[in-house]
Amino acid sequence: MTLPRFDARDFAAATPDMIAAFARDGVLVLENYASAAECNAMKAQMAEITTGFDPDAHRTVFSATADEPSRDRYFLDSATDIRFFFEAGALDAQGNLTRPLNVAINKVGHALHTLDPVFSAFSNSEKMMGLAKALGHAQPDPVQSMYIFKQPEIGGEVVCHQDATYLWTEPQSVLGFWLAVEDATEENGCMWAIPGAHVGDAPKERFRRTGDTGTYTETLDATPFEEEKKVPLAVPKGTLIVLHGLLPHLSGPNLSPRSRHAYTVHVVDGAAHYPADNWLQRA
Ligand code: FE2
Numbered sequence: 001m002t003l004p005r006f007d008a009r010d011f012a013a014a015t016p017d018m019i020a021a022f023a024r025d026g027v028l029v030l031e032n033y034a035s036a037a038e039c040n041a042m043k044a045q046m047a048e049i050t051t052g053f054d055p056d057a058h059r060t061v062f063s064a065t066a067d068e069p070s071r072d073r074y075f076l077d078s079a080t081d082i083r084f085f086f087e088a089g090a091l092d093a094q095g096n097l098t099r100p101l102n103v104a105i106n107k108v109g110h111a112l113h114t115l116d117p118v119f120s121a122f123s124n125s126e127k128m129m130g131l132a133k134a135l136g137h138a139q140p141d142p143v144q145s146m147y148i149f150k151q152p153e154i155g156g157e158v159v160c161h162q163d164a165t166y167l168w169t170e171p172q173s174v175l176g177f178w179l180a181v182e183d184a185t186e187e188n189g190c191m192w193a194i195p196g197a198h199v200g201d202a203p204k205e206r207f208r209r210t211g212d213t214g215t216y217t218e219t220l221d222a223t224p225f226e227e228e229k230k231v232p233l234a235v236p237k238g239t240l241i242v243l244h245g246l247l248p249h250l251s252g253p254n255l256s257p258r259s260r261h262a263y264t265v266h267v268v269d270g271a272a273h274y275p276a277d278n279w280l281q282r283a
Helices: 016-025 036-051 055-062 068-080 117-123 126-134
Strands: 005-007 027-031 082-086 105-110 140-148 158-161 175-180 191-193 205-210 214-219 231-233 240-244 249-251 262-269
Touching (some): 005 016, 016 027, 036 105, 068 105, 068 214, 117 140, 126 140, 126 175
Parallel strands (some): 005 027
Antiparallel strands (some): 027 240, 140 262, 158 249, 175 240, 205 214
16 A cells, blocks of 8 residues: 655644544655755754764673663663664674764664754654644653664664554553654665554553663563555655554664664653653653
């Protein structure tokens, strides 16, 4: 099937057609949501942030030989910080970088939307909050952000999952706003999704925090996702893809010579209950 695409060049508010498409498909594709200038500004800002990062200061954290609690602590504390996570293919067995830093990072997260002025402006805009309200939120609350590099040749795959697994609320409310900062193609690891699979579904897994540094994944439904029904979401730079929290989605590895930068914000409804054992805690 081919998903509808909407031109959001002069986007002011979600139209009934957009709302209907999202309810049916669990995914909404808004081309030209961000201008080329906005995308370039985010890319430049991330280059600046990356320049200020000293990988040696965190060498043990990223070392393959680092102990688990140390790595978990670094991850859990990224909820309220700007932290760096490497591509698996960028480290050797001793945990040393095998390539320049700017082409070794997998992602930066998870509080760009509160701590960085460029990403904060985009993530908390009236435009985005209005869109979240149109798609069902009473009180849109951006809780998590990531800049994903999907580096040339080593960009790792993201296996099929539902975002509700990681940002559980009662009732389920998480929305994923995924912006193509660069063109996303099948060659460089674009998003894929299973349209309509959110309807009547529930999260198959729940990622929970345990104790001070631990996490575990609870299996709720062992039925596999129907990945044979997935469709590619190859989109040009500036396109916003909105994902329902129960919609299964994934992205392949990037084996191409071109990067595939994206910025993603996850928004929950502040009116829903946010459990104390979600991995991401802001207080
Ligand atoms: Fe996701």
